[in-house]
Amino acid sequence: xxxxxxxxxxxxxxxxxxxxxxxxxxxxxxxxxxxxxxxxxxxxxxxxxxxxxxxxx
Numbered sequence: 254x255x256x257x258x259x260x261x262x263x264x265x266x267x268x269x270x271x272x273x274x275x276x277x278x279x280x281x282x283x284x285x286x287x288x289x290x291x292x293x294x295x296x297x298x299x300x301x302x303x304x305x306x307x308x309x310x
Contacts, residue, residue, distance in 0.1 A: 274308045277301035 258276075261269040280301045284294060 270308050274305050277305045277308075281305070 258269050258273055261272060278301075281298060284298045286295055286298050
């Protein structure tokens with residue numbers, strides 16, 4: 254899916270930002286993070302949260 258976003262960036266940056274925010278939100282909503290969750294999953298979820306905050310502003 255990253256490739257599709259990269260192609261979209263070439264034509265419409267705002268739409269690509271919206272699409273990335275939607276994908277990040279799906280990852281955030283579908284991932285449950287507990288104390289014993291794998292580190293890599295935590296990093297992915299928290300990175301998605303941070304990227305969404307940046308895209309909103």
